[in-house]
Amino acid sequence: MSKSKGLSRKHQDWLWGYFFVFPTFFGLCALNIYPIFKTLYMSFGTSGMFGKIVIDPNNVFGNYTRLFQDMEVWYAIRNTLVFTFISVPLGIVLAVVLASLMSQQIKGVGVYRVLYFMPVVAAPAAITMVWKLMYNEQYGVINTLIRAVGGPSISWLNDTRFCLLSCAIVAIWSGLGQQIIIMIGAITGVSKSYYEAADIDGASGARKLWSITVPLVSPSIFFILITGMIGALKQFDIVYMLYGKTNGVASVMNAVRTIMHKYYEQAFTVLDKAYASALVMVAFVIIMIFTIIQFVAQKKWVYYDN
Amino acid sequence: MKKILAVLLAGMMVTSLVACGGETTTESTTEETTTEETTTEETTTEEGGETTATEGGGVLPADHTATLTYVSWNDTQNVQNQATIDKFNEYYPNIQIEISYSAWNEYWNKLEAAASSGTLNDLVTQHTNNIEMYVNNGFVEDLTNLADYGFDFSYDNHPEGVKRLFRFDDKMWGVPKDIDCIVMVYNKDMFDAAGLDYPTDEWTWDDLTDACEVLTDKDNNKYGFAFRNDQQGGYASFLYQNGGGLLTEDGTKALVDSDESIEAMEWWMDGYAKYSPTQAMLTESTMDALIQNDTLAMCTDGNWALNTYYENEELADKFDIAALPHPADGEHATISNGLALCVTTGLPEEKLEAAKQFAAYFGSKEGQEVAAMGPSIPCYDGVVDLWAEQNKDLFRTEAVTSQLNNGYGVQWVGTELKTQWNQALETHIGYIYDGNDVATELKAAAEEMNAILAQEGK
Numbered sequence: 116m117s118k119s120k121g122l123s124r125k126h127q128d129w130l131w132g133y134f135f136v137f138p139t140f141f142g143l144c145a146l147n148i149y150p151i152f153k154t155l156y157m158s159f160g161t162s163g164m165f166g167k168i169v170i171d172p173n174n175v176f177g178n179y180t181r182l183f184q185d186m187e188v189w190y191a192i193r194n195t196l197v198f199t200f201i202s203v204p205l206g207i208v209l210a211v212v213l214a215s216l217m218s219q220q221i222k223g224v225g226v227y228r229v230l231y232f233m234p235v236v237a238a239p240a241a242i243t244m245v246w247k248l249m250y251n252e253q254y255g256v257i258n259t260l261i262r263a264v265g266g267p268s269i270s271w272l273n274d275t276r277f278c279l280l281s282c283a284i285v286a287i288w289s290g291l292g293q294q295i296i297i298m299i300g301a302i303t304g305v306s307k308s309y310y311e312a313a314d315i316d317g318a319s320g321a322r323k324l325w326s327i328t329v330p331l332v333s334p335s336i337f338f339i340l341i342t343g344m345i346g347a348l349k350q351f352d353i354v355y356m357l358y359g360k361t362n363g364v365a366s367v368m369n370a371v372r373t374i375m376h377k378y379y380e381q382a383f384t385v386l387d388k389a390y391a392s393a394l395v396m397v398a399f400v401i402i403m404i405f406t407i408i409q410f411v412a413q414k415k416w417v418y419y420d421n
Numbered sequence: 422m423k424k425i426l427a428v429l430l431a432g433m434m435v436t437s438l439v440a441c442g443g444e445t446t447t448e449s450t451t452e453e454t455t456t457e458e459t460t461t462e463e464t465t466t467e468e469g470g471e472t473t474a475t476e477g478g479g480v481l482p483a484d485h486t487a488t489l490t491y492v493s494w495n496d497t498q499n500v501q502n503q504a505t506i507d508k509f510n511e512y513y514p515n516i517q518i519e520i521s522y523s524a525w526n527e528y529w530n531k532l533e534a535a536a537s538s539g540t541l542n543d544l545v546t547q548h549t550n551n552i553e554m555y556v557n558n559g560f561v562e563d564l565t566n567l568a569d570y571g572f573d574f575s576y577d578n579h580p581e582g583v584k585r586l587f588r589f590d591d592k593m594w595g596v597p598k599d600i601d602c603i604v605m606v607y608n609k610d611m612f613d614a615a616g617l618d619y620p621t622d623e624w625t626w627d628d629l630t631d632a633c634e635v636l637t638d639k640d641n642n643k644y645g646f647a648f649r650n651d652q653q654g655g656y657a658s659f660l661y662q663n664g665g666g667l668l669t670e671d672g673t674k675a676l677v678d679s680d681e682s683i684e685a686m687e688w689w690m691d692g693y694a695k696y697s698p699t700q701a702m703l704t705e706s707t708m709d710a711l712i713q714n715d716t717l718a719m720c721t722d723g724n725w726a727l728n729t730y731y732e733n734e735e736l737a738d739k740f741d742i743a744a745l746p747h748p749a750d751g752e753h754a755t756i757s758n759g760l761a762l763c764v765t766t767g768l769p770e771e772k773l774e775a776a777k778q779f780a781a782y783f784g785s786k787e788g789q790e791v792a793a794m795g796p797s798i799p800c801y802d803g804v805v806d807l808w809a810e811q812n813k814d815l816f817r818t819e820a821v822t823s824q825l826n827n828g829y830g831v832q833w834v835g836t837e838l839k840t841q842w843n844q845a846l847e848t849h850i851g852y853i854y855d856g857n858d859v860a861t862e863l864k865a866a867a868e869e870m871n872a873i874l875a876q877e878g879k
Contacts, residue, residue, distance in 0.1 A: 131424060134428075135427070135431060138431065165533065165536055165537045165554075165558050165560075187848075247705075250705075251705045251706065252701070252702070252705060253642075253702065253705070253706065254706070270701060272701070272704075272705065273699075273701030273704070273705070358704075359526070359704075360526070361847065361851065362700070362701070362704040363649075363650035363651075363700045363703075363704060363850075363851060363854055364650075364700050364701060364851060364854050364855060365848065365851030365852040365854065365855045366855045367701070368851065380844075383530045383533075384840065384844065385840050385841055385844045386533065386840045386841070387841065
């Protein structure tokens, strides 16, 4: 009894700390950690209906062998990587350039910031619905404008050369605002004295951007690179909203379907949850590899103050 | 002080998280269990067979109280369902039935998640694609003895075609709700402009292609017929018309690789190349939009979807329907399907009785007649003519009645693993629409389908 009454201040603080952290920790375990292991378990079995999983000890890697022989899975991996390599670098370059432009004290900069941030708060379903109408080959706004200046109608959604680009455009447009806000925060934190020194040396705007701004905000760039890349590798909702479960033409679907879209199809349309679990484990490994590469590479180009 | 405030705030956030997580159905079932415990005594005495039949013939007492949830995927059909519920409430004012609606795209995902977690709605609209899976896993109540619930209910009054879909092990697992078929929708203005006679219910495939020749003008963005990539609403009927089909009669093997099926699909794809808007166009714009713009002259659609056309002011006078054309040396056939109302297992006694009572009313003559305002057709024998009467100003109902009453409907079949073999088939059809050879793709599809079908019943 006397012991608890005389808990030291330090122990009391710890107790409160654990108490506050507990709900999040509990949620993390129940909703993130446990499903990861459950999915791993499921990926080794075959699915029955309604979530029943049966593991056959003779055929533990059956789903994985089937996966590696399934051409649609390879197409999905390829599409996801192409999508990532299109949308992430472009998005980051645009974010850095636009953020540095919007960090200046020009008139109306607040309006620009709001305009660029608005896509972030719009619902993804609404965004893709509007873009789908705009991309319509016959009646869409984009093709109407192109025809008005004499160009050919482009089938944005159904031409295998353009479909991933169309998705990437929507992804960049909707994610740019968030990256810009983070970059603006980082750029305004750069000490003015560096720029003054550069002005004395006669540096141009672009030179200042490349040699002063970028290195000094590189931790933030690293952050948006990692989050942008992971988000792009997990891309599902834009493809699902623009194409639905399938649009009936195999070549187009094979050119645009991402890993997560294939996962959704396997888990919820075909109801083969074990195969889907194996697929998502492969996706997990791919994302992890890319993230490790980035973390190792950061030593080369990210400057931390310490 | 600060710590107390922080704890309160954290507590509020956590409870708001937890509270939002539950569905309203789980909340209502927890309410119901408390009320049903107090009334179990009364219901068990009724179970003893004392029929206090109300006027009109239900067996439960008129003040039987329960709240049931009922889910379907078609907002328009819920108008018809609500009509049945309202009339039912004249007999049983205290049985509250709340209809909810999930869009078709998400309906089966949500249902499967609900079934796996034990939160299925009490009354569920079921479909032949999925019913066997739910029955075999014990989620559907056995409704064979529904005639015990009065309202002159009898399964004899429902068409065999629909009953067959929901009968397993000689037991009935759902009350047949409606019957449907596929019809051909045509654009009267485009036919007038081309100087052609409107399609009749006796058209052959050659009549169709002849009309398409005249109507199609791709340079001017005009197309004759939408040969779209859709199984139930598109090519499947035509496979059966030629003597082929999706599965064999007993549902154990694929039939898509038979010569007749291949021939029909080749005719279909030939039409697609010559007279049809591309599949890309059809996914970007709906068929009613294309008809409205005088881009498309004819398409196929299910009768349950006709409200898309007649509720559109621009389109209501412009369209009409006809029976599907048939090959000159083949038969009339149209894919016919029927939905059923099913009761979920595991309901407390009071709700189960109420659900079965409603199911009996739903399948009775009066319950079905009250829902005849369309667009779906209640399947009780003879009600289709009542439906035709109520809808005759909207479109040529003979297109539907001639197909259904003459037995041209071909039952659209589902099996336990349909989700899997359907995916295999649809993948190969997707390649056919890409330009691959029809025979090769259909044979490959049949091989995969047979491998999956062989696993059923194990």
